[in-house]
Amino acid sequence: MMTPPLQTLLVSGGDLLVVLFALITLAGDAWFVLVGLAMLYWVGPRYIEDARPVAAVCIGLATLGLAAVLAIKTATGIPRPAMTPVDPTGLPSLIGSFVGGEIESDGFTFPSGHATAATVVYGGLGLLLSVGRRRTRYLIAGGCIALISLSRVVLQVHYPRDVLAGIGLGAVLVAIGITVARDGDRLRPERLFAVSGIVAVIGFGVAVDAGHPREILQGAIGIGTAIGAAAVWYRLGDQLVAAPPVSIPLAAVGLAVAGGLWLGAYVGVLPILGAMAASAVAVGIILMLPLAEQR
Structure with missing residues (x-):
């Protein structure tokens, strides 16, 4: 007879596909993108010469993408699909909790934020990083965008039109963002952060006009992130x-502090202005942490 501990580790073949795509969709989650870009910004210069300015630009692209999605989603107000691919309560507890979080259907559906984020971040990295062969970078970026976008349809949290719109929006934002940030052979992330702040203000205004508290909070976080990043990069x-790579122990501390500030903002324990300030400080910590290695 199968023992209960072993039962908790097994899922059926059909459910396994949902779990697989739930794992894939993680790569488009805001927290995953943030952690990945922060680590590239901190540790990447040890291996890739242009990792830091490219990572900073991609943080700006991610902020711009989230702000644009916020404005459009709030303006359109289209509900998500009223269906789920699997009942999370029928899965083993740990797996069920994870899948349940990834198929949560709160908020609006058009366009897909995951498809937009995947396009601006992975597309931006593929276009800007100098590591490896260009064709290989493009193929990896395209594969990430396609899989993350497909995962949103498989998980039934978006319609196909949502992910197609997200990819299209992301492509436009990448083209605009890189044009704004590029100054000859040099990247100027502060320009992109400024543009992201303007779009975040628009999204915040749309959310306030529509009276959606969750979207208002997200707009405030976007504004704070853009302002904090623009101010830090403009000055420093x-x-x-030129600062050295960040050591892993220092990176872990920075991630814990910055992540805690952003988490406090996102869960709504802070007022709007507090969430805006916490976001500004969090991105400031991420950007300025390499200077601590010089001390």
């Missing part, structure tokens, strides 16, 4: 590019 950009 050259020093940040």
